[in-house]
Amino acid sequence: MKTGDRMNKGLRTIPIKNYIIVVIIFIITVIFLAYFVFCYKKSLEYQKNNSVLSGYLAEINEDKLLDNLTNYLVDNPNTLLYISYGNDATIKDFENDFKDLISKHNVRSSFIYIDLNTVLDKNFIFSLQDGFFSEELKEKNIELKRQSNIFIFDQGKIIDVLYGYEEAINLMDVKIFLMRHEVIAND
Numbered sequence: 797m798k799t800g801d802r803m804n805k806g807l808r809t810i811p812i813k814n815y816i817i818v819v820i821i822f823i824i825t826v827i828f829l830a831y832f833v834f835c836y837k838k839s840l841e842y843q844k845n846n847s848v849l850s851g852y853l854a855e856i857n858e859d860k861l862l863d864n865l866t867n868y869l870v871d872n873p874n875t876l877l878y879i880s881y882g883n884d885a886t887i888k889d890f891e892n893d894f895k896d897l898i899s900k901h902n903v904r905s906s907f908i909y910i911d912l913n914t915v916l917d918k919n920f921i922f923s924l925q926d927g928f929f930s931e932e933l934k935e936k937n938i939e940l941k942r943q944s945n946i947f948i949f950d951q952g953k954i955i956d957v958l959y960g961y962e963e964a965i966n967l968m969d970v971k972i973f974l975m976r977h978e979v980i981a982n983d
Contacts, residue, residue: 847882848891853898853909858916862923868908869928869952875908876979877954880944882911886964887944893967901980912942928954936960946970948977 856864869875878894880887898904917923921940929938930953938960945965946958958973959965974980 847880847909847911848888848895849878849880849909850882850911852895853878853904853907855909855911858914861910861915861917861920862927865908865910865924865928866952869949872908873949873952875949876903876906876974877908877910877947877949878945879910879912879947880965882913884944890944890965890967894970897967897971897980901974903974903979906979924954928952930955933957946973948979 854868856868865877880891898907912920921942924947925934925938925940928947928949930950933954933956938957940957940960941962943959943962943965947954948956956973956977958969963969971980975982
């Protein structure tokens with residue numbers, strides 16, 4: 797026997813079927829990976845374009861917005877309204893902290909949310925001011941802006957606004973505002 801014959805006897809041939817199975821497993825793995833990457837990118841896009849509080853708080857959507865708000869206030873006359881631009885990346889950290897504050901104090905059911913991105917009525921803020929401000933608040937001549945803000949409703953009327961001027965929303969202002977109205981207890 798030659799040396800080469802002994803080496804060939806020790807080696808076995810792998811059936812083609814095994815190669816086909818490996819290729820199929822590889823293709824399925826690549827397909828699953830591509831699907832999960834697609835889902836992850838969609839999730840990131842959704843988070844980028846929507847508020848952290850969207851879906852967490854009760855929301856009022858654009859379709860007949862003021863009518864829907866009025867109807868909501870009939871059943872819940874003492875509530876808090878949080879408005880913001882859902883795609884505003886500068887408030888994502890604030891909204892995460894705000895969500896934690898809401899959870900910590902168990903006041904989720906007290907809030908409703910309106911995403912200003914979905915509000916087509918450019919006069920929404922003025923309509924809100926004209927239709928819902930209490931007489932006392934109307935006398936203060938508050939100049940509301942389309943910005944992140946919180947409104948306190950009492951008996952279906954807005955009795956106070958977090959910001960009556962243009963200001964970047966922050967958690968400390970919100971805490972003080974909510975403590976002043978006894979929505980949350982002092983920590």
